[in-house]
Amino acid sequence: xxxxxxxxxxxxxxxxxxxxxxxxxxxxxxxxxxxxxxxxxxxxxxxxxxxxxxxxxxxxxxxxxxxxxxxxxxxxxxxxxxxxxxxxxxxxxxxxxxxxxxxxxxxxxxxxxxxxxxxxxxxxxxxxxxxxxxxx
Numbered sequence: 001x002x003x004x005x006x007x008x009x010x011x012x013x014x015x016x017x018x019x020x021x022x023x024x025x026x027x028x029x030x031x032x033x034x035x036x037x038x039x040x041x042x043x044x045x046x047x048x049x050x051x052x053x054x055x056x057x058x059x060x061x062x063x064x065x066x067x068x069x070x071x072x073x074x075x076x077x078x079x080x081x082x083x084x085x086x087x088x089x090x091x092x093x094x095x096x097x098x099x100x101x102x103x104x105x106x107x108x109x110x111x112x113x114x115x116x117x118x119x120x121x122x123x124x125x126x127x128x129x130x131x132x133x134x135x136x
Contacts, residue, residue: 029097030090033125034132043130046123054112059134066112070134072096077135093128100124 033039048057054066076088101124103114115124 029094030086031093031125031128033122033129036129039122039126039129040133041130042123043126043128046119047127047130050115050119051127059131069131072131073135096128097121097124100127 044058047055047059051066051069052058055069056066059069073089073092076085076092079085079088099112100119101114101116103110104112119127
């Protein structure tokens with residue numbers, strides 16, 4: 001069973017009133033740079049140098065139709081603070097990291113290039129940390 005599937009099952013169990021399995025929560029790595037001022041500052045510069053072409057300068061406009069990354073955690077923010085919200089954020093962290101590393105291809109069309117080997121993981125986490133300050 002994949003980590004993503006385990007997380008989805010855990011979320012469904014929790015929403016249905018079942019116990020939240022500790023294994024699912026502990027298996028998903030979260031953003032190790034979350035909330036660190038130096039990472040946030042670097043993340044803005046990295047985003048504007050590498051991501052703004054499709055996602056807009058400072059994640060404000062979307063000239064090439066890239067998704068609004070400021071909404072990435074919108075669902076998680078609707079969950080009460082606690083273990084389930086943290087699980088949701090970790091799931092989004094894993095999704096973000098995987099998307100950046102592998103890129104996005106649909107029906108044979110590349111919508112986002114893979115950044116694996118271009119951006120280091122700490123750079124990706126810095127971008128994610130900065131994006132969290134832009135969430136709406």
